[in-house]
Amino acid sequence: MSSNLARSQALQTISQRAPMDLGKTEPLSKIWACDVFNLARMEESLSKNAFKAMKKTFQTGALLDPATADVVAAAMKEWAISKGAKFFSHIFYPMTNVTAEKHDGFIITSPEGNAITDFSGSLLIKGEPDGSSFPNGSIRATNSARGYTAWDPTSPAYIMHTANGATLMIPCVFLSWTGESLDKKIPLLRSNSAMDSAAQRVLTLMGETEITTLNSSCGAEQEYFLIDEAYAYARPDIMQSGRTLYGAPPAKGQQFDDHYFGAIPERVQVFMQDFEDKLYRLGIPAKTHHNEVAPGQFEIAPYFEASNIAADHQQLLMVIMKTTAKAHGFLCMLHEKPFAGVNGSGKHVNWSVGNSTQGNLLDPGVTPEDNLHFLVFCAAVIRGVHLYGPLLRAVIATASNDHRLGANEAPPAILSVYLGDQLEKVFNEIKDGKISKTVKGGQMDLGLSQILKFDRDPGDRNRTSPFAFTGNRFEFRAVGSSQSVSGPLVAMNTMLADSLGWIADKLESELNSGKDVATASLAVLKEVMELHGTVIFGGDGYSSEWHTAAVKERGLKNLPTSADALPELISPEVVSLFERTGVLTPAELHSRFEVYAEQYINSIDVEAKLMVNMATTMIYPAAVSYLSELSATSATLQELGIELDNSVAKDIAKEASSLMATSSQLKAAYERHDFDSVQDHMRFLADTVCPLMAELRGYGDTLETLISDELWPLPKYREMLFIK
Template sequence: MSTVFASPSENGQTSGATGGASTSAASTPRRSAVAAVTNRLASPQTINFVDVPAQEYYSTNVFTKSVMKDRLPKSVYKSLVRTIDSGEKLDPEIADIVASAIKDWAMEKGATHYAHIFYPLTGATAEKHDSFLSPTADGSTLSEFSGKQLCQGEPDGSSFPSGGIRVTSQARGYTIWDVTSPAYILENPNGTTLCIPTAFVSWTGEALDKKTPVLRSMQALNKHAQRVLKVFGHTDGAFVASTAGPEQEYFLIDRNFYYARPDLLNAGRTLFGAKPPKGQEFDDHYFGAIPERVLAFMCEAERELFKLGIPVKTRHNEVAPGQFEVAPVFESANVAADHQQQMMLTLRKIAEKYGMACLLHEKPFAGVNGSGKHVNWSLGSSSQGNLLDPGDTPHDNAKFLVFCAAIIRAVYKHQDLMRAVVASAGNDHRLGANEAPPAIISIFLGDQLTDIFEQIKGGGANSSLPSGTLEVGVDVLPPLPKDAGDRNRTSPFAFTGNRFEFRAVGSNQSISGPLVAMNTIIAESVDFCAGRLEDALANDPDSLNSAVQSLLSEIVGECSAIIFNGDGYSEEWHREAAERGLLNLKTTADALPHLASPENTQMFAKYGVLSARELHSRLETYQEQYCMTVDVEANLAVNIARTMIFPAAIRYQNELASTCANLKVVGFEFDTETLDTVTALVKSLQDGIATLEYAIADDSAVAPEDACRHRCDAVLPSMLSLRETVDKLELIIADDIWPLPTYQEMLFIK
């Protein structure tokens, strides 16, 4: 029988940094943590996965269309579905009917409260719970839930980052029911809560959240995609939605190690840590057998995600030791963004049940691969299907080529924005390393599409490279159809068959920002394409083919510099990219100012996605978050170095000095090389602490951009210098003295 793993407290041990093993006076939190992990006991499996198959509980906690159909009058149901599927305006007259039905459904599932779920600019998920129960005059209660309560809530708008849109004296904010993202039940051992996804706006109607711009950008993209489809004779009006399937990478470590590392607990990443003797160089972890404890966690996490209607499909070991991945199938971009937030919460929550911590930071461990959130993006409609599906002969698929060319143009024109929306203090440690896309934005098309666009550049595409058949040379293996092109894991924006994969998104990010950027720049580019084609057909209704050829040639001729199919990690590419005129925005301090450039400000306003004030509020918020993140890390580094590393180094130095002195008394000469090295490193440690403290205190910047620059150019280098000293000490100081769990322990002890 499968097993799950109990926490130390369930086995009579003490959870946390001290573990449950008996300790001596010389014990460190690290040694106690190791003892707690290695003494962990397994408890019997409790999930009935045989008698209750997954298909029976999939979406059981979601107010799905099928539930709506069963519980709502036919006219109300049809009205809701038109809003969800076609983007029609929501009829406010049906709110009370829907509220009554959804309340009854939720209470049948044990709900006593409802919560408006929203996504402020913190990037986290926020929720405000209210009870269904209202007291009556006779001392009893009634369960109430009106259409107004469903549609509107009122959290404090000034207590979330808003870039100055809301302040304490102007605090009113509203949550507004998003009917396109289904309500769901949040389970707890002591009850359930009805959760209603909402937008979050100010009293002035300005967006304070991540969701509202996603919805606006999807609306803009649909509007202009309809124009291109009309040119090709498709006039059914089926809503063209952007879709997303974000892969989620994460690390798992035992929570005893987690609680023994103040840097992981407070910053989400290790600020110190020497490279272990074995890392990922053998590539033996990638797609390897999943450890039993981890697999038990995955099974339960997936079960909870299935109940919420989140279509997780893939699970596997990732490249780095202790790193894993879960990936869903495609959904409407707005729903995918909501589900991604729920997924992160679920992974963290279920990991705790198995005595582990789920690390979603982009770079929790130096020297091994960090974690990304590859956002697979496409667009399509119920009548046209996936508009990025090239078909068997893509050179003849004019509609596909127009949308594909629009995307090429969009990324070329707005490469700065694509880089800015993935900029964060955490992602800076990952982007540009030999594990993730470089900070230079480019597009990988693959051999087949590259060949087609080269033909277009030369005057017209007449053929497509054949896919062919894969020959392995083993008779018992069946022949396999071969893709027309290879994959490129070094590209930040890669075409992968019927979608583009934005690989630069950080693992801890909300995908909403990248979705807003992709939807909006592609809406702008599709608008451009639609205008060119409409003008040509207005002059000559039979000129569609020549108009498409002219448009594609123009885009390829102007924007082909963004197409790169080679090794994005190579130094040669960095030099070539510079020659092509592509941007290389290496840090958040470099990239963020581009978010609100005049061109981007104008574009977001033109397509009704973000006003200039809303966009600048985001820039200010993200700059502030970058500075606060670096400040927390810098202060942590000083604290850990002074109160944990320095005392350990002094103790070891004292042991060496005492040994040297004692041997000298009895006439033996003691080699002082190690003592000299430790003494020099202790001095370097003290100097490093002082230098970092000075860098922290030397912040005289007033403008947010200058504050980011100071942290990038002064604070972070000082932290790195201090780290180099600490990591050298870790490799010298006696094992029984070193206070912090090591990389070897955290990554390999499960």
């Protein structure tokens, strides 16, 4: 009897799938931000004074008085109730990479027993979730439970519609009773403030007199896989770890390069349309979608927004993506490496800095050599990446992201900056004490009359760089697909704030010596290049030559695993950086190290236990069953005088024995707990447990290629990646 019942049922279920009928969809103009209590909605609902106060807070972060909060709360409640909401929720972002919600009703009862709605400014401003039940890195003891959520008026409230009704969602920060940040939003807001202060100082020294509040912006390209949920239910590894811990590569993977930008499967296209309509209702500007490189892999990219709102929207996007996929019979996989042998998924974070008066300060314009604002801010980025590259590596360090960093699908674990030919020439000339006119990219002319000529960019792109300039922003390409963008944004904003502060000091000194702004700025830029220019690299980041040269000749750190990278969070240089910029206290930073180290340890622990369990209860029994069938058939044929080649049976027996022996070794390894420190525990996992897991997988994957397809219990790659 077949032992792959779950797999057979999955295939049968999928064969009957059809795209969901969405009916008539509404135009963008009608649904855009219709479920968001944004400034336009506030202007309709609030008094003139209340709206003016809210607008100032929203745009500049100015203090909001409690009386205005009461007015806003009343208007927000009436709007939410008109949209069908009976509950409100403070939504916040603990150190888990996922969102958290506490729902309360708009209800109180009167002495007469009547139910009435109530939502005061105090309820809007503050909530009280348990501060010790979320990851906190020992900031809160188990018996010290009090924590607070506090309304962030710079990120608009919105209505979340589910099958169970509508809820008013209020973006909040999350902090302990003792005042420490327990979340990802507080450091992001602080980092923006630190960057704004430093940038204002630099711009003032450069002669600017009208300077509005500066903010960082973010546009995050989200990669993901879709598989039919029926496959996932038949795979314990996908359900519990988010990736396949076993799986032999199919004959066809991505070697034909035919999936990238290919025709989107109809069922997936319908999912995308439904998903994006939900995003538009919430004011999330989904801009681009397409097939990604690997089969079954796709990407969505929003238009850029202010980083605080972009971070909130990115978290919301991941939630909606998963729930919408489920409604369409898909499982949305955000793991960085769900399938071995094909590309994993990242989240390229496009980051820039600007304001309404000076514009985008990382836009070089047509003649970058004449754009002092751009040159100074770009130089600040160069200095920041050179000094704090290990920090950038640490903030994207997870057990899952370790599977893709450094492979031919993701940037290496060495942080360098790519500027492109044009800008690299400009900065090298500044280093040499000269500057000349840049050469434009010229015009693209194919010699075909029907194809219009167009201007070519002055520089190429480099997909092997972890931190690349891409026209008017930097793209941090190493961020993992399941991660919050807040951590990377905090690191980038903070290192920029520090570098701008350093530049301001140098610029002030040069100006005090009698130099004009241009001469003083070029002198500072020259010093930046002399001290930090070695971080600029425009070649192949995947090459072994670069890995050697980066470390030995340029002094850059190569941190291939999270066990190498996470301790950088508590290095003296990083602790000092966050403390002097006011973004994170030493206690808050140490708590993050403890939380992320624990997540790394727990992730590998879960996967190791799953691998042993699946080897013992699924793969080994399939091998024994097939060996039994082969031996019975061989014995029967021998009685008839027919001899069969038994090499396959011998190979299965050998691999099955190795599978069980390695399972025992892995079990003994993950049961060890006598470590002197969390660093030692992570090091043991990276150096001992992960190699054992890879070895165990090798035996399991080989058995998949030897055992009868009828007996194999797990859906295979060829099914999950190609059958939609």
